[in-house]
Amino acid sequence: MRAGFVHAFSTRLGGVSAAPFDALNLQSTQANARIAAPHARDNDAAIRENHARFALAAGLARDATVADVSQVHGCAVITASEALRERTAADAITSACGGHAVLIRIADCVPILIACSKTGSIAAVHAGWRGVVAGVVPAAFAELTKLGVDPRDAIAVIGPCIRAPHFEIGSEVADALASADLASSIIAPGVHGPKHHADLVHAVMLQLTRVGVDAHNIDADPPCTYADARRFYSFRRDGSASGRLAALIAPRAL
Numbered sequence: 732m733r734a735g736f737v738h739a740f741s742t743r744l745g746g747v748s749a750a751p752f753d754a755l756n757l758q759s760t761q762a763n764a765r766i767a768a769p770h771a772r773d774n775d776a777a778i779r780e781n782h783a784r785f786a787l788a789a790g791l792a793r794d795a796t797v798a799d800v801s802q803v804h805g806c807a808v809i810t811a812s813e814a815l816r817e818r819t820a821a822d823a824i825t826s827a828c829g830g831h832a833v834l835i836r837i838a839d840c841v842p843i844l845i846a847c848s849k850t851g852s853i854a855a856v857h858a859g860w861r862g863v864v865a866g867v868v869p870a871a872f873a874e875l876t877k878l879g880v881d882p883r884d885a886i887a888v889i890g891p892c893i894r895a896p897h898f899e900i901g902s903e904v905a906d907a908l909a910s911a912d913l914a915s916s917i918i919a920p921g922v923h924g925p926k927h928h929a930d931l932v933h934a935v936m937l938q939l940t941r942v943g944v945d946a947h948n949i950d951a952d953p954p955c956t957y958a959d960a961r962r963f964y965s966f967r968r969d970g971s972a973s974g975r976l977a978a979l980i981a982p983r984a985l
Contacts, residue, residue, distance in 0.1 A: 734848040737832070738980040739789035740890035742962040746781040748773050748974065755781050756964075756974030757836060759799065761818065770971040786832075789979050797832045797979065798824055802857050804840075806865035808874045823856040823871040827878050832981035838966040839898075839956050841931050842890040842978035843939075845871065851983030852878040858935055860904055864911045868938040882943030887950070890978050891963050894955035895930035896923045898967075904929060913937060 746755030752773045760779070766772040783793040791797070798811035800821040809819055811826035811833050824833040828851030835842055840859035847853070854871045856862075872882055895918055905917045905927045916934035920926055936951050956963040956976070966973045 736846040737790040741977045748777045751972035752974040757977040758975040797834050799834045804859045804861040806867040806870040808870050822862050822867050825854045825874050826982045827852045829985035830982050834979045836975040836977050838964045838973045839893040841892040844980045845887045847880040847885050849884045850879045853980045853982045863934050864907045869942050872942045885944050886948045889951045891953050891956050893957045895928050897957035898929050899926050900929045
């Protein structure tokens, strides 16, 4: 970010995981342990090394403390301190100036990193269609305001995710997006294929601007995870053989 916050979005390149998770699989070891046969499971040591490499590449120490959560496609938001005390189900994490870095994982859903240049506070948000409909973006800003963040001072960047041409949806998802006042993110049948498609980047942009973020302060042209198998994992493309990408951001130091 031009405001000088340490942040990064991963690709699948540069790690040590073997196929089908080659190479920089940033899955959590907790989720990796829950993968049951006959599906493949990554090596925990490889996952830990991948996280260390990612932290270092982002500008942190290899052994930096980074808060994460158990993501559930909802709208719960917790602080980095809460996440480090106990691994919690949530889809957004905030951290105040001088606090810990935060990380969320994706494999098609929309990652959003938010920073405030005036307060030094940050947030990382995981937004699949369910989270978008549930309002995870405005929920994250509701918590950021408790840290003194004015949305007009916020900068946001949307990272690699599945883009509209590859995100086919059923009528129930289209109805849910419309009910959440996001009908303009629904693409009619015949444009990209015989069914509806959804533009989640557009939906997130709408929610960011509606909470008060200036559109000029939003970077919203990410690459497509589904379309680029060399650089990105995609659950929709690869199913259980998909690794996980990550988005990381650290607040400013005191």
